[in-house]
Amino acid sequence: MQKNSLPSFETMMNPTLQALKELGGSATIEEIVFKVSEIMSLSDEELSIIHAPEKSSRTEIEYRLAWTRTYLKGYGLLENSKRGIWSLTTKGRQTETVSAKKVSRYVREQKKVEATKEDNDEQSEELSWREELLQTLQKMQPDAFERLAQRVLRESGFIQVEVTGRSGDGGIDGKGIMRIGGLLSFHVIFQCKRYQGSVSSSQVRDFRGAMVGRADKGLLITTGTFTKDATKEATRDGAPAIDLIDGDMLIDQLQQLELGVKTKIVSTEKIIINHEWFSGI
Numbered sequence: 001m002q003k004n005s006l007p008s009f010e011t012m013m014n015p016t017l018q019a020l021k022e023l024g025g026s027a028t029i030e031e032i033v034f035k036v037s038e039i040m041s042l043s044d045e046e047l048s049i050i051h052a053p054e055k056s057s058r059t060e061i062e063y064r065l066a067w068t069r070t071y072l073k074g075y076g077l078l079e080n081s082k083r084g085i086w087s088l089t090t091k092g093r094q095t096e097t098v099s100a101k102k103v104s105r106y107v108r109e110q111k112k113v114e115a116t117k118e119d120n121d122e123q124s125e126e127l128s129w130r131e132e133l134l135q136t137l138q139k140m141q142p143d144a145f146e147r148l149a150q151r152v153l154r155e156s157g158f159i160q161v162e163v164t165g166r167s168g169d170g171g172i173d174g175k176g177i178m179r180i181g182g183l184l185s186f187h188v189i190f191q192c193k194r195y196q197g198s199v200s201s202s203q204v205r206d207f208r209g210a211m212v213g214r215a216d217k218g219l220l221i222t223t224g225t226f227t228k229d230a231t232k233e234a235t236r237d238g239a240p241a242i243d244l245i246d247g248d249m250l251i252d253q254l255q256q257l258e259l260g261v262k263t264k265i266v267s268t269e270k271i272i273i274n275h276e277w278f279s280g281i
Helices: 013-022 029-039 060-074 090-094 100-109 117-138 142-155 201-211 228-234 247-257 275-279
Strands: 078-080 086-088 158-163 174-180 184-193 217-222 242-245
Touching: 013 029, 013 060, 013 086, 013 090, 013 100, 029 060, 029 228, 029 247, 060 078, 060 100, 086 090, 117 247, 142 158, 142 174, 142 184, 142 247, 184 201, 201 217, 201 228, 201 242, 217 247, 228 242, 242 247
Parallel strands: 184 217, 217 242
Antiparallel strands: 078 086, 158 174, 174 184
């Protein structure tokens, strides 16, 4: 399947508005992608197409939806927080549908995005470092990536975390215990996949088969993404739940825990000319 067969960022404007309304007015990027794909009945094959395989595992749909959000924000229908949560503005809540061409024309001609240019620049910079980090993760040796997962879990509050990855173990790479409030504890096993593409529902089922009777929960960690069916399979009724951590979530966690990632605050100086002062001399 070719990229040109996928819906354009303009085509996804109204589905994005609908998705946010159905999600209660706000959502994470992952929730928006999932809901829009559901509304537009996008197939797993369409959702698995990578935007730039040589650079990152970001899918083409995710890339185009980023532009969709940017234009809807420039049109005054969406806003986003520093924590990456997107929400409808008052205008957005009152808007049922839009003319995609009108939105694009308005944003381009009126330079509405000029007011959000710094935000867009920051977004581009963020995508740049995120893609760089994702490439670094994908180049790690399998055992090193497993040790990274072990460190992330330890830093996140898990205890007795061990890497147990070995052939013939059903794909289980490690185990640990999550203790909540010092009272409750859950035995968790995890599996690591350094992927550029998407993890399928069959792989989730295989992992569940390996974990049954050995742990309370399963944790599947990938540098790639999960197909729509894989996400549904992970929370299927009557089956042991499996938590999914994709590449974006892993990067967020590494940044939050400051594991190999350091945020540096850079201040800039801006000189403002007081024209009234000069004219008053």
